Amino acid sequence: MPEPAPTADRRVALLIEEGFDDGEVTGVIVALHAAGVGVTLVGPWAGRQFHDKDHTVTVSSDVAAAKARAADFDAVVIPGGYAPDRMRMRHAMVDFARDMLAAGKPVAAICRGAQLLISANVLHGRTVTCWPSIAIDVKNAGGLYVDRPVTVDGNLITSRKADDVRAFTDALVAALTA
């Protein structure tokens, strides 16, 4: 009998809000499912619909951020688009990401997802990449900005844009199986 995949019992929280980047959300879900990883969509409320920034794709949240506990997840993904502009004002989402980082679990932010990490005040001295419009915000928050498809600093994994999803999810799956 083959051994189960090392990711078979892994579960990732994917934060969701209005205006997400579809290439990032769908791309991450497809890649994680392909790796055998479960994905739970964590929104400001459970069972609500959210649209991508071009209003062409709709997804539903599974769990409310206020009910999500770091102990129940192996990693968190923060997608980009304009969703992080809303997520960063949701204290439960900011606190959840901070708790995951503090627990040493992988926190993976792509595109403008780093905005939430600025609001969580966790970037000081950490190497980070992001969408270029917010690079100065990352630097002003004490982050060490680099322009790379993916960068891994301890349990913090960051990427720039939807085109980087493969490198981003490869790094995340590697962290989940480390």
Added chain:
Amino acid sequence: MPEPAPTADRRVALLIEEGFDDGEVTGVIVALHAAGVGVTLVGPWAGRQFHDKDHTVTVSSDVAAAKARAADFDAVVIPGGYAPDRMRMRHAMVDFARDMLAAGKPVAAICRGAQLLISANVLHGRTVTCWPSIAIDVKNAGGLYVDRPVTVDGNLITSRKADDVRAFTDALVAALTA
């Protein structure tokens, strides 16, 4: 014969990009026209169409930012929505706003318009209000954040959101006639 209005020869540059907040752009144009002030839409290119963030309103740019000179305008308005996320990556727009501020002319930013001023690196020690999602970015950039409908610090005028347009344009018109 009545004297001409004190604003009759005033001309304001309104920065424009994709994803602007319609309540802010339309609201500012209506209020400035009512005060007798001319408005020129300054985009990344001249003669292009731009849509608001809800894709319901279209406006055309009059002038390219690379051709806009501070000497030709009496003030600049930076509207919000998600347009500033794009504007802040346009060097000509960032430089134009910085030149206007350095020339002592009114620079008026509403909502996320302050993102462009962060990228211009001009907020250190200045009192600023903005949309709450970027308040921490303004503070990290050295700005002194306040939560008010409008705040005026020297020639820098800032407001939080479309609901503040009246206070915002009143302060701008006052600055234009000071």
